[in-house]
Amino acid sequence: MLLALLACAEPPADLVVLGGLLRTFDAASTTANAMAVTDGVILYLGDDASRYIGLDTEVVELGGLTVLPAFHDAHTHLIWSGADLLMVDLYAALTVEALQATVREWADAHPDEAWVQGGGWDTSSFYGTITAATLDVVVSDRPAYVYSADAHIGLANTLALAEAGITAATPDPSDGTIERDADGAPTGILLEGAMTLVDSLIPPYAESTVDQGLKNAQEEANSYGLVSVVDANVDDWMLDGYARADAKGELTVRVFGAVEVSPGATDAVAQLSAWEVEYGSPRVAVNAAKLYLDGIIESQTAVMLEPYEDGGNGAPYFTDADLQRLGVELDAAGFQLHAHAIGDGAVRQFLDAVAAVDAENGPRDRRPLAAHLEVIDPADIPRFAELGVYADFQAVWAWPDSYIQELTWPVIGEERSEWLYPIGPVVEAGGTYVGGSDWSVSSQNPFEAIEAAVTRQNPYSDRGPVLTPDSVVSVETAIRAYTSEGARASFSEAYSGSLEVGKRADFIVLLSDPMEVAAAELSDVRVTQTWLDGTQVYQRPPAAAAKSTRARKHHGEGR
Numbered sequence: 001m002l003l004a005l006l007a008c009a010e011p012p013a014d015l016v017v018l019g020g021l022l023r024t025f026d027a028a029s030t031t032a033n034a035m036a037v038t039d040g041v042i043l044y045l046g047d048d049a050s051r052y053i054g055l056d057t058e059v060v061e062l063g064g065l066t067v068l069p070a071f072h073d074a075h076t077h078l079i080w081s082g083a084d085l086l087m088v089d090l091y092a093a094l095t096v097e098a099l100q101a102t103v104r105e106w107a108d109a110h111p112d113e114a115w116v117q118g119g120g121w122d123t124s125s126f127y128g129t130i131t132a133a134t135l136d137v138v139v140s141d142r143p144a145y146v147y148s149a150d151a152h153i154g155l156a157n158t159l160a161l162a163e164a165g166i167t168a169a170t171p172d173p174s175d176g177t178i179e180r181d182a183d184g185a186p187t188g189i190l191l192e193g194a195m196t197l198v199d200s201l202i203p204p205y206a207e208s209t210v211d212q213g214l215k216n217a218q219e220e221a222n223s224y225g226l227v228s229v230v231d232a233n234v235d236d237w238m239l240d241g242y243a244r245a246d247a248k249g250e251l252t253v254r255v256f257g258a259v260e261v262s263p264g265a266t267d268a269v270a271q272l273s274a275w276e277v278e279y280g281s282p283r284v285a286v287n288a289a290k291l292y293l294d295g296i297i298e299s300q301t302a303v304m305l306e307p308y309e310d311g312g313n314g315a316p317y318f319t320d321a322d323l324q325r326l327g328v329e330l331d332a333a334g335f336q337l338h339a340h341a342i343g344d345g346a347v348r349q350f351l352d353a354v355a356a357v358d359a360e361n362g363p364r365d366r367r368p369l370a371a372h373l374e375v376i377d378p379a380d381i382p383r384f385a386e387l388g389v390y391a392d393f394q395a396v397w398a399w400p401d402s403y404i405q406e407l408t409w410p411v412i413g414e415e416r417s418e419w420l421y422p423i424g425p426v427v428e429a430g431g432t433y434v435g436g437s438d439w440s441v442s443s444q445n446p447f448e449a450i451e452a453a454v455t456r457q458n459p460y461s462d463r464g465p466v467l468t469p470d471s472v473v474s475v476e477t478a479i480r481a482y483t484s485e486g487a488r489a490s491f492s493e494a495y496s497g498s499l500e501v502g503k504r505a506d507f508i509v510l511l512s513d514p515m516e517v518a519a520a521e522l523s524d525v526r527v528t529q530t531w532l533d534g535t536q537v538y539q540r541p542p543a544a545a546a547k548s549t550r551a552r553k554h555h556g557e558g559r
Contacts, residue, residue: 012054013038015505015534020062021513024499025069025483029476035067037505040534045501060529066513068479069498070227070506070530071446072486074392075338075371075436078229078253079238082217083205085440088118088146094125096134103146104138115202119147120440121155123298124402132158132188145198150441152296154195156188164197166190173197175317192295210241217439218245218252222538224445225508225527228254230436230490232338232371233290235259239279251283252537256490258288258338261326263318268326269333287491288336288369291326292317294346297374298407302343305377308411314343323349324356331357336491337368344377344416351383358387369489371436375412376422384431390489391426392436395453395478396443398423400467417468423453424471433473434489435481446482447514451522453478462520475515475522505534 013036022032024045034049035042044052053059088106093099099121107116116139121130127148135144135157143160147153156164168184176193178186190198205213221229231238234257245251259275261268268289276286294314295301301314318326327337337357339350347370354368370384371392384391397403398421409417427433435453437444451459454475456467480486487497495504509529514522530538 010051011038012057013043013049013052014056015058015060016049016053017060017062017067017507018049020065020067020509022067022499022507023513023515025480026498026500032499035499035505035507037534040504042499042501042503042505045499060509062509065528066510067499067507068225068510068514069483069496070508070532071225071482072228072230072434072490072492072497073221073226073437073439073444073446073482074230074369074390074434074486074489075232075394076229076439076444077233077441078217078221078231078255078439079210079214079241080233081440082213082215083210083241084118084213085216086209086213088116089120090118090146091120091149091440093121096126096130099126099130100134100138103135103144107139107144114142115160116142116144117146117202119151120149121146123148123150123153124406127153127189127298130155130189132156132161132186135188143201145202147195150296150298152192152195152299152301154190154198156190156198158188160198160201161186161188163201166197170197175315191299192301204237207241207244210237211244214241214245215250219538221444222252222530223527223540224447225530226253226444226446227506227530227532227537228256228487228490228492228496230256230258230288230338232258232340232436232438233260234286236275239275239284239286242284243279243281246281246283252532253283254490254492254496254532255284256288256492257284257286258290258336259286260290260292261330263322265326269329269335272330272335273333288338289326289330290338290340291323291350292340293323293349294341294343296342297412298403300411302374303345303349304343304375304412304416305345305348306416309413310411314345316346316349318349320349320352323353327353327357328360331361331366336366339368339370340372341370342372342374344375344380344419347373347376348380351380351387351389354387354389355383367489367491369434372438374408374421375416375419376426378419378425381422381425381431382429384426385429388432390432390434390485391423392434392489393421393423393453393481394436394438394442394449395421395423395481396437396449396459397421398452398467398471399456399458400465401458404467420468420471422468422471424473427473427477432485432488433477433481434485435478445523447525448523450475450478450482450514451519453481454519454522457520459523462523475519479514505531507531
């Protein structure tokens with residue numbers, strides 16, 4: 001009889017999770033009460049996993065808590081932001097005096113640094129009010145350079161301008177503007193491509209800074225339930241940083257890297273292919289090309305189909321022909337296209353390019369992705385579904401904050417303002433919505449973006465005006481943007497994004513059920529555990545205070 005019982009017993013699992021509500025977010029949105037995991041893979045989902053418990057099985061008693069698949073961020077700048085936040089951090093500086101005090105404090109604490117650098121200043125608070133003299137007062141012994149929170153505007157002190165050779169006689173680059181005073185002298189403000197004149201001179205981060213920055217960044221990401229990210233603009237030093245952490249077994253996120261490809265590039269496929277091989281591992285992949293198509297609405301560098309209210313317009317970064325040529329080449333080599341597109345003109349240009357790629361290379365499962373999508377012309381909304389373009393909205397921007405009220409509405413007018421971040425219409429037309437943070441431009445916390453997508457209100461105060469209420473989505477749609485659909489954005493749905501037998505055990509434990517809380521409470525949902533490949537990578541400290549990120553709610557793009 002004993003031999004018969006042993007023959008019928010299940011082999012013990014490495015991990016058993018039981019006593020809670022497991023929302024699988026599979027195609028049928030099924031639920032379970034227990035899960036068994038071996039070698040990082042889910043082998044059972046159901047009501048009772050007790051038969052999988054052996055002497056060495058790790059057992060997680062949920063006590064009625066809710067489990068979801070772990071989150072995917074389809075557009076972030078994880079390692080760069082982590083390193084950069086160790087520099088001058090101006091996200092909390094809301095007055096000129098606070099900005100100056102923060103710069104001075106960092107400069108005094110780092111006397112041996114050749115440059116004072118950092119950023120995060122608020123465009124709506126400072127643009128038009130700060131100049132090189134603002135920094136000269138606190139840093140006069142070395143060059144200083146700080147960029148705006150949207151990373152599309154830089155502020156240099158007088159020494160930094162001198163280092164870059166920027167004078168009244170310096171011409172504007174083709175893709176940017178050197179702001180000048182009434183006499184033609186540079187003010188210290190550099191827009192878009194003009195930032196490169198100074199950026200290119202700043203020494204690279206030390207490896208120790210990169211490593212510490214990544215450690216900080218992924219710890220924060222894990223605390224919000226993130227285990228997978230699309231790093232939307234990786235360079236070799238960033239990939240080196242990920243590889244160092246990976247080699248030491250310290251990388252607690254999966255990274256899918258998109259490499260920037262500039263207009264006129266002729267060796268893009270060779271570069272991406274080389275890095276794909278050099279850095280490829282189970283935790284790191286180079287699989288996409290990043291294409292910046294325009295700037296931002298606040299500085300009127302985003303490309304619109306019709307001019308801004310004052311008659312101006314942003315200049316496209318690519319010609320149609322060059323974008324389509326590169327798109328065809330990159331797609332033929334198997335790389336995903338990942339575009340920065342803010343204005344409705346840039347959005348249409350990308351959709352047209354994808355159509356050209358499809359016509360030239362033939363149909364395949366290419367999943368091109370367009371990020372930001374601040375304004376989409378109504379005629380283009382059905383094209384996301386028709387062309388299979390993934391709509392990567394930063395939903396945490398989709399409420400009427402000071403940026404929208406003071407810097408967006410006045411320059412695009414009432415009619416176009418009705419099409420700001422049209423997440424609902426894209427979904428209703430059959431398009432795929434995926435979520436991204438654009439961290440550190442905005443918070444990494446998916447639940448803040450989920451609340452904004454569902455309410456179109458300020459997720460930090462749970463009240464106030466609503467932005468285009470017809471663009472709301474359901475809670476399930478907003479969560480899927482970070483789970484099942486988020487995984488599809490990086491081609492990882494075969495092993496992640498939902499809880500299913502045979503998939504990796506990527507899951508999070510929550511203190512409340514987001515499918516049951518009031519919409520205005522979604523941003524307050526807290527992660528208490530995060531698991532990647534069946535290994536716990538985050539445990540909420542006992543009696544931890546409710547964690548709230550700084551409201552890094554700014555439009556645009558990291559770098």
